[in-house]
Amino acid sequence: MTTPAVELVGIGKRFGAVVANDGVDLTLRRGSVHAVMGENGAGKSTLMSILYGLYRPDTGHILRDGRRVEFASPLDAIAERLGMVHQHFKLFDSMTVAENVVLGQEPRRSGRLRRSLLDRAAASARVTELAGRYGLAVDPGARVGTLPAGARQRVEILKALHREAEVLILDEPTAVLTPGEVRSLFAVIRRAADDGATVVLVTHKIHEVLDVSDEVTVLRDGVVTAHVRTADTTAAALVTAMTGRDVVPAQNTGRGEPGEPVLEVEHLAVSDGERTLVGDVSLTVRRGEIVGIAGVSGNGQHDLVATLLGTHRAAAGSIRIAGVDVTDASVRERRALGVAAIPEDRRGEGTAITMSVAENLALGHHRTPPIGASSGRRRGLLSGRAMRARAQELIADFDIRTASEQLPVGSLSGGNAQKLVVARELAHEAPLLIAEQPTQGVDIGAIEAIHRRLIGYRDDGHGVLLVSHEISELLALADRILVMLGGRVVAEFARSDATPENIGAAMSGADQAVRA
Amino acid sequence: MSTVDAAPKPPLFRAAVRHPAVVPVGAVLVAVLIGAVIMVASGIDPVRAYTGVVEGALATDNLDYTLSVFGLILGMAIVFAIPLRMGEYNLGGNGQLVLGGITAAAVGLYAPLPCALLVVAAVLAGAVAAGLFAAISAPLSERLGIPVIISTLLLSPIAVAFGSYLVRFRMTDTGSGVSQTPRLPDAAHLGTLGDLRYANVGLVLVLLVLVVFWLVDSRTAVGFELRTLGANRRFGAYGGVHIGRLNLGAMAAAGAVAGVVGAVMVLSPPYRFIDGALTAPGYTFAGVAAALLAGGRPLLLPLTVAVFTILQVGGAGMERDADVPRQLSEVLQAVVIIVLALRTVVEARRARTGRATT
Numbered sequence: 044m045t046t047p048a049v050e051l052v053g054i055g056k057r058f059g060a061v062v063a064n065d066g067v068d069l070t071l072r073r074g075s076v077h078a079v080m081g082e083n084g085a086g087k088s089t090l091m092s093i094l095y096g097l098y099r100p101d102t103g104h105i106l107r108d109g110r111r112v113e114f115a116s117p118l119d120a121i122a123e124r125l126g127m128v129h130q131h132f133k134l135f136d137s138m139t140v141a142e143n144v145v146l147g148q149e150p151r152r153s154g155r156l157r158r159s160l161l162d163r164a165a166a167s168a169r170v171t172e173l174a175g176r177y178g179l180a181v182d183p184g185a186r187v188g189t190l191p192a193g194a195r196q197r198v199e200i201l202k203a204l205h206r207e208a209e210v211l212i213l214d215e216p217t218a219v220l221t222p223g224e225v226r227s228l229f230a231v232i233r234r235a236a237d238d239g240a241t242v243v244l245v246t247h248k249i250h251e252v253l254d255v256s257d258e259v260t261v262l263r264d265g266v267v268t269a270h271v272r273t274a275d276t277t278a279a280a281l282v283t284a285m286t287g288r289d290v291v292p293a294q295n296t297g298r299g300e301p302g303e304p305v306l307e308v309e310h311l312a313v314s315d316g317e318r319t320l321v322g323d324v325s326l327t328v329r330r331g332e333i334v335g336i337a338g339v340s341g342n343g344q345h346d347l348v349a350t351l352l353g354t355h356r357a358a359a360g361s362i363r364i365a366g367v368d369v370t371d372a373s374v375r376e377r378r379a380l381g382v383a384a385i386p387e388d389r390r391g392e393g394t395a396i397t398m399s400v401a402e403n404l405a406l407g408h409h410r411t412p413p414i415g416a417s418s419g420r421r422r423g424l425l426s427g428r429a430m431r432a433r434a435q436e437l438i439a440d441f442d443i444r445t446a447s448e449q450l451p452v453g454s455l456s457g458g459n460a461q462k463l464v465v466a467r468e469l470a471h472e473a474p475l476l477i478a479e480q481p482t483q484g485v486d487i488g489a490i491e492a493i494h495r496r497l498i499g500y501r502d503d504g505h506g507v508l509l510v511s512h513e514i515s516e517l518l519a520l521a522d523r524i525l526v527m528l529g530g531r532v533v534a535e536f537a538r539s540d541a542t543p544e545n546i547g548a549a550m551s552g553a554d555q556a557v558r559a
Numbered sequence: 560m561s562t563v564d565a566a567p568k569p570p571l572f573r574a575a576v577r578h579p580a581v582v583p584v585g586a587v588l589v590a591v592l593i594g595a596v597i598m599v600a601s602g603i604d605p606v607r608a609y610t611g612v613v614e615g616a617l618a619t620d621n622l623d624y625t626l627s628v629f630g631l632i633l634g635m636a637i638v639f640a641i642p643l644r645m646g647e648y649n650l651g652g653n654g655q656l657v658l659g660g661i662t663a664a665a666v667g668l669y670a671p672l673p674c675a676l677l678v679v680a681a682v683l684a685g686a687v688a689a690g691l692f693a694a695i696s697a698p699l700s701e702r703l704g705i706p707v708i709i710s711t712l713l714l715s716p717i718a719v720a721f722g723s724y725l726v727r728f729r730m731t732d733t734g735s736g737v738s739q740t741p742r743l744p745d746a747a748h749l750g751t752l753g754d755l756r757y758a759n760v761g762l763v764l765v766l767l768v769l770v771v772f773w774l775v776d777s778r779t780a781v782g783f784e785l786r787t788l789g790a791n792r793r794f795g796a797y798g799g800v801h802i803g804r805l806n807l808g809a810m811a812a813a814g815a816v817a818g819v820v821g822a823v824m825v826l827s828p829p830y831r832f833i834d835g836a837l838t839a840p841g842y843t844f845a846g847v848a849a850a851l852l853a854g855g856r857p858l859l860l861p862l863t864v865a866v867f868t869i870l871q872v873g874g875a876g877m878e879r880d881a882d883v884p885r886q887l888s889e890v891l892q893a894v895v896i897i898v899l900a901l902r903t904v905v906e907a908r909r910a911r912t913g914r915a916t917t
Contacts, residue, residue, distance in 0.1 A: 354796055375799035384797070392797050395790035406787055406798040415780050425780050 046109040048073045048241040049094070049125075049210055055102035056089050061457065061484070063089035065265040066103070071210065076232055076242045078252040078273070081262035082285055082340050082512050087245050090262065091212055094243075095127045096120035126203025127212040132195050136188030140181050141166040144173075144201045173204050177231055177238070193224030200231065211235060212243045217251060218341075229255045247285070247339055249278050249551045261285055264484070278551035279544060282339070286512050301522075302330030304366070305381065305475040305506040306351070311360035313346045313530075320346040322530045323360070328475060328506040333497065335521025336510045337546050343530035344510045345387055348477050351508070352384045353377045365474050378407060383473040385464055387480045387510070389457070393464040396453035400445050401434035403452045404467050408433065433470075441466040442492065458489030465493055469500055476500060479510040494520060514543050514550075528552050582902065583852045583863055590894040597890065598883070607881040612888065615876010616869040623755045627827075628842075629868040630762035634820035635846025636853070636864050637765075637772055641813040642707065643855035644776065645788040645805060647700075649813050651711030652843035654718030655693050659685035659818025660825040661722040664740050664832035665730065667747030667825070674746040678826060681747055682764070685822030686815040692718060693814020697807035707810065719838060726834045738834035749826045761823030768816055773857035785809060789855070845871055848896050867892060 051069040055062075064086045071077050081087045092098045094105065096114030105112050107123050114120045117127070134143050141163065150165035151158050170183040179197045181190075187198060196216060203211055213232070217225045232242050232255055244256060252259055253273060261269040261284040269276075269284035306328040313321035321343040328334045338344050349355040351362060353374040361370045365381045372380075386392040394403050409415045413429040416422050434448035443462045445455055452460055461482070468476060478497060482490040497520060501507050511517050517524050524541050526534040526549040534549035595605035616625045635652050642649040663685035672680055696710040723738070732741040750760040776782040784805055788795040796802060820842075825832050845867045852866070853859035874888030 352797065354793075373799070373801065374796065375801060378799045386797055388793075391791075392793045395787055395794045398787065398790045402783070402787070405783070406794070409780050409783050423779050423781065425778055425783055427778070 045073065047071055047106075048108065050106040050109075051090070051094060051103065052106065053103035054090060054093055054100045054105075056086075056093060056098060056100050059453075062265050064093070064100070067262065067265070067267055068270075069094075069260055069267075071241050071243060072258070073209075073241055074236055074239050075257040076236045076244060076255055078244045078246060078256035078259045079262065080247060080249075080252060080259060080281065080285060082247060085262040085285070086265040087247075087262055088214070089265075091127070091214060091243070091245055094120070095125060095212060121206055121208075124207055124209040125212065126206060126208025126210070128196065128199040128203060128214065128216060130215045130218060132199055134187045134195055134198060136186070138187060139183065140185050140187060140190075140198050140201075141170045141183040143187055143198055144170050144183075144205050146202075148206060169205065170201060173201055177204065177234055178227075179231055180227075191224075193220050193228070196220070196224075196228065197231075204235075209239070210241045210243065212245070214245045215247075216244065217246065217248065225251070247341055249281050249339065252281065253278065279547045282514070282547040282551055283543070285339070286514055301332040301506075302504065304329050305364065306508060307361075307363040307366075308351070309361045311347070311350065311362065312358045313343070313350050313355060314358045319358075320530055321350065324527075324530075324532055325360075326525060326532065328508050330474065330504050330506050331501060332522045333501050333507040333509050333520050335517035335524040336508065336527055337514060337517050337524055337550055338512070338527035339550050340512050342527045344527050345479065346530075347527070348384070348387075348479050348508070348510055351477055352382065378471070378473070381474040382477065383407075383468040383471040383475070384477040385468050385479060385481045387483065389460055389464060389484070394452045394460055397451055399449050400438070400443070400452055400455070400463060401430050401448040403463060404434045404437055404448075404470075405430045407467065407471065437463075437466040437470060441496070458485035461485045462489055462492065465496060469496060472505075474505055476505060476507045477510075478507060480512065481509070482511075482513075482516060514546050517541075517546070518543065526550055580859060580862075582854070582899075583859060586852060586895055586898040586902070587866055589898045590891055593894045593898075594887070594891045598887070603883050603887075604881065608877050608883045608887070611877035611880035611883065612869060612873035614873070614880065616873035618876070621872065621876070624757045625868060625872045626755075626762060627757035627759070628840075628872055629864060630758065630765045631820055631824065631840075631842045632845045632849060632868050632871070633769065633860060633864045634765040634816060634823070635842045636849040636860050637768055637846075637857075638813045638817040638820070638843075639847045639850040640853070640855040640857070640860060641772065641785075641816070642806075642809045643789070643850055644782075644785040645809055646792060647806065647809065648708035649693065649696075649711050649810065650708055650847070651693060651696070651715040651718075651814075652817055652846065653838045654711075654715030655689040655814045655817030656821040656824075656837050656843060657722035658692050658718045659689035659814075659821030660832050660837050661725055661730075661821075662688035662818070663822035664743065664825045665725075667743040668730065668740060672746075677744075677746040678749060681826060682819055682822045685818040685825075687818070689818025689821065690811040690815035693817065694807055694811040697803065697810045701803040701806060707806070711810075722832070722837075723834050726832055730832070732831070740832045743826065743830045747826055748830055749823065757828075759823075759827055761827060764819060764823060768819065769857060769860065776857050781805070781808070841871075845892070848892060851899055852895060866895075 047070045049071040051067060054064050054067040056064040067090055069090065079087050079090065089098065093100050096117045096119050105114065112123055145166045150162040150169065152160045152162045167183040174181055179201060181194055181197050181201065187195060216228060220228060232244070236242050246252060256273045259269065259271055259273055259276060259281065260267055261281060263285060304327050308324060308326050311321060311324045312319060324347060326334065336344050346355060350357050353372060357370055361368060363369065364377055367380055369377050369380060390396060405414055409425060411417055413426065414433060415425055431448055437443070438445065438448060441462045443466065444459045452463065455463065465481065481497065482493050497507060497509070509517065509521055518541060522538050524536045524546060525532045526546060528550065536546065598605040598608055615621060638652050638655065639649055663681040666681040666684040667677060670677060670680055695714065696707045699705040699710045700707045726740055727738045730740045732739050752759055784795060784800045787798065788800060788802060788805065821837055824837050849860065849863040849867045852863040870888045870891050874885035877883045877888065878885045
């Protein structure tokens with residue numbers, strides 16, 4: 044057996060209290076396409092950043108052709124013939140394709156005085172030659188700013204090939220592409236691999252992995268949960284490896300009839316200006332029920348809930364909360380009408396880590412008694428005493444482990460920070476709670492506590508919309524489960540009909556045999 | 560991602576390290592040390608130089624003047640600090656200052672008001688004009704996506720030039736060859752404090768503004784929302800904070816404070832708006848540096864402003880007593896800012912190598 048092109052051995056990386064990679068092994072064979080899969084936050088990006096020299100690992104090492112190498116920066120990785128195409132392109136819009144490709148390693152003109160000048164003809168010829176060899180259609184003279192996303196990505200690939208990259212890392216390469224562009228990208232990837240290159244494809248889209256890769260490594264919570272040959276696996280098995288957490292026992296026992304609707308969504312569409320993120324979604328959540336939304340991350344769930352809360356705008360359709368049309372209302376108006384939300388991104392959106400536990404627990408409650416006042420003489424004022432008292436109550440009630448309510452949230456563990464977010468949002472007693480990945484990145488004890496709270500909240504007659512990538516969590520909590528794929532609701536299961544298999548099949552699109 | 564508990568440290572130690580005063584004090588100490596190294600390298604006795612700075616600023620004879628400068632720099636520090644609380648950078652202090660000053664001069668010269676009202680009207684008019692002007696940056700940021708730091712910086716010279724135009728062509732004191740307005744009538748002079756020659760009611764006014772800023776910052780819903788946006792803008796948006804309105808309010812308030820400072824400068828001796836006289840002493844950017852050093856925290860502002868005031872005023876004393884060029888005090892101010900900037904770089908690098916910064 045030949046030496047692998049690259050081996051990552053026992054890679055570990057921590058960011059503060061967060062373990063991003065824990066003993067990860069990854070073996071990349073020459074001439075193969077290796078898919079690295081995982082949900083958001085599973086540790087894919089950290090692993091690739093370590094491979095490309097952007098981060099240094101805390102433990103473990105990298106072998107290149109069997110030699111031990113240390114990458115202090117991407118320059119070292121490039122010198123070892125590694126190339127990376129980032130999700131967000133790093134190109135100069137005002138320069139031509141050829142100029143972008145050769146930038147950093149330019150062909151120079153001959154002659155003593157003209158040596159410092161770029162040889163445009165040689166640059167252009169080099170791009171044409173590379174493009175022809177790998178079947179990458181680009182015009183070397185075009186300005187990059189005028190090109191569509193697919194063509195820019197080809198420029199990025201050419202850049203790596205120009206530097207004679209033998210190992211090509213593609214980070215979520217299809218996120219910005221149309222289906223046609225995806226097909227031609229895959230053709231290029233195949234041709235490069237057949238030519239002897241090693242391609243790493245970072246993605247969370249299952250059908251891409253099945254279409255183009257030779258081997259798959261799946262990460263979850265920073266550890267490898269599967270490493271298989273693509274020919275030996277199935278979509279359902281990959282979904283399980285990515286999402287399956289088997290610790291959650293079914294807890295949802297008995298419930299009354301659902302009451303009046305608290306959320307009514309009709310034909311909702313969301314777009315980022317170029318692509319449709321959510322298309323024609325209709326759903327209803329009633330008092331006394333938990334409606335689950337399943338789906339592999341990146342299929343529009345986050346855009347849907349952000350639009351329901353009001354941090355994103357709807358492109359079409361309508362949203363009613365507690366019977367009132369809020370399609371154009373602000374976040375504050377919607378919250379006042381009765382919606383609370385546990386966001387997916389705890390550090391980025393759900394907390395301010397430099398502010399105290401008490402202040403984090405107060406946001407959204409700071410204009411109503413007892414902390415604030417909405418009318419009267421104390422209107423607009425804030426009571427620090429009431430803020431601390433409320434914080435102490437919630438800390439005790441939700442068992443948030445912190446030495447004091449005055450400490451910054453950044454000093455809490457992930458599970459305790461998440462309990463803080465849950466406590467703050469449940470304390471609104473809002474008729475509708477949107478819970479997005481409410482147990483992501485927290486330990487088992489906190490998961491059980493949060494699950495009990497969500498069920499209790501429903502039993503008190505509130506409606507809950509639960510977005511989760513974990514099938515087991517949805518099966519444990521939800522009364523109904525909708526499945527999103529490509530921004531649309533593609534399936535709905537009553538709790539009694541739902542199984543990991545039929546939900547997994549719907550999540551992967553396998554039941555529709557649709558391959559974009 | 561899974562989590563583990565961070566390595567335990569004594570809580571008292573951690574609380575002490577996290578105290579908001581640690582960074583400014585540390586930055587000043589480091590700057591003083593670096594300044595000493597520079598002086599030794601150029602053959603100057605740092606002890607004598609620093610003694611000269613402190614004596615120059617705090618000697619009994621100079622204290623009056625130092626206090627008045629302290630008030631003006633403190634005012635401009637508040638101008639920068641208010642938007643800084645929500646994470647916005649107001650670099651338009653000069654324009655807002657000039658607009659406030661020229662408006663106060665116009666009211667003082669032309670408004671037919673009785674004595675007590677005239678000075679109040681002049682200050683208020685300066686505040687309103689500069690506040691409205693500064694507020695332009697909020698919709699530019701929210702609707703057109705032009706960052707406040709850019710729009711304030713670019714709008715500022717327009718207001719400065721407008722002030723110059725008025726004083727040269729519309730409000731000129733025809734009797735003198737200098738670009739200055741006529742002397743304001745006695746009714747428009749700010750009250751004095753006892754027998755002090757420089758520090759006057761303007762200092763009291765700025766201190767009042769500081770108290771209001773502190774109360775709003777710590778005791779009101781709006782102040783809480785400002786701080787939340789400054790800590791994490793997305794968290795604020797998700798919590799229902801109206802970012803646009805708050806930005807408008809913060810910029811208007813900042814501009815109004817700059818207008819008050821401009822009015823105070825014009826309504827103090829020599830009781831004229833003189834072209835360039837408001838911006839030349841560099842109070843605006845001394846205020847920016849002091850506010851950055853304090854992280855915008857109202858209660859730390861007087862301390863950091865005192866440091867920059869002593870450096871600024873004491874530079875002259877240092878030149879006289881220690882024969883050190885006063886430009887060295889500018890070097891020291893710059894070193895403080897570089898030390899602050901280095902901290903950001905160090906934190907970013909720590910984050911990159913994965914060591915926790917908190």
